[in-house]
Amino acid sequence: MYTYNEFDNAFVRERVAQFRQQVERRIDGSLTEDEFKPLRLMNGLYLQLHAYMLRVAIPYGTLDSAKMRQLAYLAERWDKGYGHFTTRQNIQYNWPKLADVPDMLDALADVGMHAIQTSGNTIRNVTADHFAGAAADEIADPRPVAELLRQWSTDHPEFQFLPRKFKIAITGSPNDRAVTKAHDIGLRMVRNDAGEPGFEVIVGGGLGRTPMVGQIIRDFLPREDLLPYVEAIVSVYNLLGRRDNKYKARIKITVAENGLDTYRDLVEARFAELRPAFSGVDQELLAGIEAEFAPPAFRDASTDGYEAHRAANPAFRAWTDTNLTEHRAPGYAIVSVSLKAHGATPGDASAEQMRVLADLAERFGHDELRISHEQNVILPHVHKSDLPQVYATLRAHGLATANIGLISDIIACPGMDYCALATARSIPIAQEIATHFDALKLEHDIGPLKIKISGCINACGHHHVGHIGILGLDRAGVENYQITLGGDGTETATIGERAGPGFSADQIIPAVERLVMAYLDLRDSADETFLQTYRRLGLTPFKAALYPDQEKRHAA
């Protein structure tokens, strides 16, 4: 993975030193909150309901054991012994004290990490397929390009005060695990008819109060044109994007209001201006970065022991059935470690768990770890012969839940348990759904089902692209939960349909149960997933299950 060079180090250290002085000036009263707020947000520091929150960037979700151990150290030294992994592959600390934050940032800089541009109207952490560099279906590892974009966007002088925040996601696989169509810019690696690698460029996707699926602005962009083209997109947005209304300021609205064709013409014109300025230095940089992402030396070993262990141990077998993904190298597997133990807070890991994961990555995983946007941790390169040991260690630390992709593998934003923007809580709803279906012992029978919960309309919990989406709102001073159905965050991205009136906190679990029971009745076989059944039958039968009283009234 990429290691900071002298320039990166000096830049990050300088920013920490600046912020240390800014915090001192805030505490001694020489800076007002109005003056300080933009400065702290530039460094990822929010003020929430109960405390400050520090959001640390995990570029394209990639970590090694040293970084993960340092995240554990921060959690113990300056927080309450845990961290929260987010849907943008970042980590959030919920309890830092203002005066400690510069020390936290210095400790991050020690391992080549920072919190820059994790907030504010800038280009945020570039997210990527969490199986990058390992997936069997991949054209190429997208992370070198993601790192190039990180270097280009960090402190980019033109893009520090955009109309609104700006999020880029990239995948190297045809199977989109990075939700690229719900980003301001989505990049999908493709090959043209001549077999040359390039990108399909998607623009104007986003969730929030006006959810939109991104549109293709260029179906094939040569690799060497990437930076000038992306710069052209952001540059046009910077001038054209609305600054008069926060709710209409994202690029999805700019594209929708001006039309994709107009937007494309403007981008192409700007691209023509910018392209000559990119002399090829970016491609030299990229070549250097690519060398740092060279695949590990995979070993050739027997998997007989793994198969025997699988046959003898049903719990291990169940875990391998749900938590492994096919690896490109023979004998290897991608391990998804669930941070969704039934009843636990989705995405939370204790310092001890982080250290266990770091140890496993070091011993069995070529020292690589990933954070997924679904708030789990990935060991991307594990030889199958090591899986029994990996599983035993995970199990000893509450990390062996066999539920990846199932009903309890829920995305949930922090909601009103932490977030100042939230209109309702998300975490308790996720906890209750997970424990409820675990008690019913139905989880594996239900099969693949993505539930995503947001505690406000900003949709950090991706509810619009959940097969079942839940949105927490404040209805006349009471928490109320609205259901959307049929959403999909993959290459077949779809915004879910609103099912009808919302449910109170004590009615939302029974409502989800009625939906799931209806699906089990309606599916044509155990192989038809919830989403497939929904697509075949539409909203009507599910609506009937959700609102049985209304149906009775109609029938009467």
Added chain:
Amino acid sequence: MTRRPFTPKVVTANALLEGDAVWLTEDDRWTRDIADAELIEDEAVAEDRLLFAISQPDVVVGAYLADAKPTDTGPAPIHFREAFRTRGPSNYAHGKQAGE
């Protein structure tokens, strides 16, 4: 346009250094227990007390007026958001509910 009748309020904010919720008392202190807060029944007084809070940027951040009701033990929150601020998150015993 008719104005809504004034309902009782407390002045609340987040502490600058710790970031946690605090409430303004009658004797101009900041308390971490809403029950010790000043319950303000008069709109003009509320505006005045809010200005007083805003004038302490080196102590608190983001001061505002929140609805509250009188109880035997002192003011209590009305909206669930304000109730959460008196306790802490529901997933861990952290924050005020843990005596922090």
